[in-house]
Amino acid sequence: MKIKLAILESDVDFLKNYSIALSSRFSDKLEVYTFSNLENAMSALADSRIDVFLAGDNFEIDTSNIPEECGFAYLVDSNDIKSFKNEHTVCRFQKIDLIYRDILGIFSEKEYIVSGSNMANTNCKVLLFTGIEGGTGASSAAAACALYFAQNGKRVLYLNIEKFGSADMFFYGEGQYTMSDIVYNIKSKKSNLSLKLESSVKIDKRGVYFFSSPNLVLDLLELDIEDKKLLINTLVMSSQYDYIVIDCDFGMQKDDLELYSMANEIILVGDGSEISNDKTVRAIASIQILEQEKNMSICRKTMLLYNRFNNYTGRTIENLDMRTIAGIPPFENLNTQQIITKISGMQFFNVLE
Incomplete structure (x- = not known):
């Protein structure tokens, strides 16, 4: 099962590079959707059943319109910013593996059962x-x-x-x-x-x-x-x-x-x-x-x-x-x-x- 990730960012070049990096490194784990328009992004949350939504901190997000099963965080410029507008944050400028782990952390906080996990290996x-x-x-x-x-x-x-x-x-x-x-x-x-x-x-x-x-x-x-x-x-x-x-x-x-x-x-x-x-x-x-x-x-x-x-x-x-x-x-x-x-x-x- 892939995590459906939506990214809303006004910097189109940054958005493209961000998406390519995540999709290349985690093609088997993430399905990435990108948006530079707020209305389009909000429409896709329900229509595409997005799991995690990341939005640039220059956008004003009405979180009441985000589906309950969708995790949300703002994209910020520093790891020192732990919260923004009382919401979770993900630093834009960190290693791609750490970004993925932040995405997993947001996803794992939702109160639903994640199916499709590989539980077959008992050789540990x-x-x-x-x-x-x-x-x-x-x-x-x-x-x-x-x-x-x-x-x-x-x-x-x-x-x-x-x-x-x-x-x-x-x-x-x-x-x-x-x-x-x-x-x-x-x-x-x-x-x-x-x-x-x-x-x-x-x-x-x-x-x-x-x-x-x-x-x-x-x-x-x-x-x-x-x-x-x-x-x-x-x-x-x-x-x-x-x-x-x-x-x-x-x-x-x-x-x-x-x-x-x-x-x-x-x-x-x-x-x-x-x-x-x-x-x-x-x-x-x-x-x-x-x-x-x-x-x-x-x-x-x-x-x-x-x-x-x-x-x-x-x-x-x-x-x-x-x-x-x-x-x-x-x-x-x-x-x-x-x-x-x-x-x-x-x-x-x-x-x-």
Whole structure:
């Protein structure tokens, strides 16, 4: 299904170039109609059943005449203009991919079911990283894993759902949406979550897809286990990604176990210290009991990854029926970006393919 897009702009040359750029880049996703006359544009909204209407900010639009099912925004000259005449805005002068994502965002806000989505791909693999003890670098390992797959030509999404996690520590991409927008869409029970996710995702220059950190930590805390399951299932079924790398807090409550059950592989990160190993052994023993009680399968798909592992002070856990991926040494005097780049180049993540 293509989104029907109408653009009203008085600058005919700009309108032509704008239309050509969108139609060329997104010919399979957009059906573009262009107008320089307000009356003609307004007539077409109902006659052609337009989905999204963009109008130059020099036009005076009576929004009461726009069909309810049609999304609307003004075209403005700066990304800093977030609202114009109490309506949404789209910056004229930005990358064409960002314009398309803005169009998707407007489209996804409408309260109707989007049909025709491609839900056939279930080959996406979900990898879940967590650490029993804080400070072992589980997030760095997860980000490095996402970077490894991206550098090997895979479409990979890094999804940080830790309480105090920040995807922006590891990746940077252009766009105005954050996880707060995702949370709002989920909690609003809107039926077009897949489109909202596609419009909100950012792309790091190294190829990793991610959602920017929420505006407030409290926003992410609003997500319960059913919300998280909906989010992950929608991402898996979207046909967009080969891998989804989830970075989450460790826990042993029922909700935590349900989240672990959704993963194809679970990577439990520790540092090999005496304290970390003791906590890991006791946690695994507890999970083994819980998964039997609740008829879940968790431990058999769990692997151990030792991060910041020192051969002199660290030890691998013996007599534990669980696979070990690798031991990552500590990196001194390197910043976060340098660390995840180093880890991503160590090649042991191929066991997760």
